[in-house]
Amino acid sequence: MAAPSFDTIVNLAGKRGFVFRASEIYGGLRSAYDYGPLGVALLRNVKSAWWRSMVQLRDDVVGLDSAIIQSPRVWEASGHVGQFNDPLVECVSCHARHRFDRLESPDRCPTCGIRDSFTDARDFNLMFRTHMGPVASDSNLVYLRPETAQGIFTNFENVRRVSRLKVPFGIAQLGKSFRNEITPGQFVFRTREFEQMEMEFFTHPDQADDWFRYWVEERHQWYLDLGMNPGNIRLRRHEEDELAHYAVATYDVDYRFPWGWDELEGIANRTDFDLRRHSEVSGKDLRYFDQAAGERFFPYVIEPAAGATRAAFAFLIDAYHEDTVRDAPRTVLRLDARLAPIKVAVLPLSKKPDLVEVTGRVADALCPRWDIEVDITQAIGRRYRRQDEIGTPYCVTVDFDTLDDEAVTVRDRDTMAQDRVGIGQLRAYLGERLGDG
Numbered sequence: 001m002a003a004p005s006f007d008t009i010v011n012l013a014g015k016r017g018f019v020f021r022a023s024e025i026y027g028g029l030r031s032a033y034d035y036g037p038l039g040v041a042l043l044r045n046v047k048s049a050w051w052r053s054m055v056q057l058r059d060d061v062v063g064l065d066s067a068i069i070q071s072p073r074v075w076e077a078s079g080h081v082g083q084f085n086d087p088l089v090e091c092v093s094c095h096a097r098h099r100f101d102r103l104e105s106p107d108r109c110p111t112c113g114i115r116d117s118f119t120d121a122r123d124f125n126l127m128f129r130t131h132m133g134p135v136a137s138d139s140n141l142v143y144l145r146p147e148t149a150q151g152i153f154t155n156f157e158n159v160r161r162v163s164r165l166k167v168p169f170g171i172a173q174l175g176k177s178f179r180n181e182i183t184p185g186q187f188v189f190r191t192r193e194f195e196q197m198e199m200e201f202f203t204h205p206d207q208a209d210d211w212f213r214y215w216v217e218e219r220h221q222w223y224l225d226l227g228m229n230p231g232n233i234r235l236r237r238h239e240e241d242e243l244a245h246y247a248v249a250t251y252d253v254d255y256r257f258p259w260g261w262d263e264l265e266g267i268a269n270r271t272d273f274d275l276r277r278h279s280e281v282s283g284k285d286l287r288y289f290d291q292a293a294g295e296r297f298f299p300y301v302i303e304p305a306a307g308a309t310r311a312a313f314a315f316l317i318d319a320y321h322e323d324t325v326r327d328a329p330r331t332v333l334r335l336d337a338r339l340a341p342i343k344v345a346v347l348p349l350s351k352k353p354d355l356v357e358v359t360g361r362v363a364d365a366l367c368p369r370w371d372i373e374v375d376i377t378q379a380i381g382r383r384y385r386r387q388d389e390i391g392t393p394y395c396v397t398v399d400f401d402t403l404d405d406e407a408v409t410v411r412d413r414d415t416m417a418q419d420r421v422g423i424g425q426l427r428a429y430l431g432e433r434l435g436d437g
Contacts, residue, residue: 003258012316031190061201075143096112097182128192145177146178149198176194178192209269238252266305345396346373393412393433394433
């Protein structure tokens with residue numbers, strides 16, 4: 001089938017409780033969204049899958065959770081205060097502000113259509129400012145972090161010391177970041193508040209190229225392993241004029257969104273820029289000492305940096321399918337079971353008390369291991385369709401035969417095949433197909 005339209009995905013997200021507009025009862029707030037019951041579960045599963053692959057299944061990467069508010073000197077040293085800017089122009093006719101380098105036409109305002117109405121471009125710093133303490137002044141100015149990486153760099157020596165890891169090793173972090181984007185948009189793709197999944201991998205400079213190639217392939221494969229269509233994902237190397245001031249090489253993992261190819265994740269060779277800069281500004285020696293080689297050096301850093309919210313959005317788009325069953329249209333999210341918000345739906349065929357009682361027993365047996373949902377209302381066919389539309393891999397139906405044979409019908413979302421399974425064997429049956437997720 002053709003890729004779903006942007007409006008189709010946005011409507012599904014709101015209809016089924018994946019994403020709501022923030023402050024909706026007050027008219028909403030531009031570029032701010034709340035994740036509903038299904039959205040928060042999908043987002044949690046994406047982050048869990050990332051953490052499992054990056055930390056849990058590896059012996060050379062450990063985790064960290066650094067503070068959102070850091071010393072302003074961190075951002076001065078990293079270059080964010082001086083260089084984390086986008087070019088801003090304002091239309092003198094309608095006073096709309098735009099990011100100049102993203103305009104389709106550099107001489108025509110996309111808001112009012114007037115030509116040659118822009119002011120000269122000026123740098124606009126993307127960091128949110130606030131103050132620590134009861135009185136706002138220049139002396140207590142602080143920033144909401146625009147990325148999670150700097151907390152890793154400033155804790156490099158702390159983590160190395162307590163974990164006793166030797167280079168090469170990595171430090172991973174999940175968390176909120178904030179960027180005062182000039183032109184946010186595309187639903188949850190570009191927002192001012194978002195979650196990042198970042199890892200900084202520290203290596204000897206001589207091995208940096210090899211590890212860079214390794215992590216580019218590893219991160220590309222992660223999306224494929226979670227079921228993303230290979231035709232919708234690509235690797236794109238940055239041209240020289242695209243590189244950030246700290247990087248000598250960068251690849252993007254791009255996804256084919258409804259509006260075209262756009263970035264899911266960046267993998268950069270940041271060289272030794274960050275540790276060297278923080279050493280210079282703080283006065284703390286952040287070089288690594290290799291006892292075996294008798295060598296002291298600043299490690300190079302390979303950084304895979306992904307957006308958790310972007311990834312969840314892309315998986316949602318990629319999973320969307322429409323087909324026809326018994327001459328009726330069906331919408332189904334073919335999410336990998338590890339990402340599906342609900343793993344199993346337990347559905348009594350009717351509201352009869354004896355069926356509802358058995359349904360409760362089945363649900364109690366399954367819920368300690370998986371996220372489940374019990375749905376009693378509406379006809380069974382409509383309930384199947386709802387579970388298909390939210391991506392539930394398996395539906396367990398309790399029917400009147402269950403009262404006699406102590407068995408239930410298990411329906412597969414993708415094939416719609418049905419198996420009769422004894423209640424006593426249900427956990428093992430589902431465990432083979434779902435694992436422990």
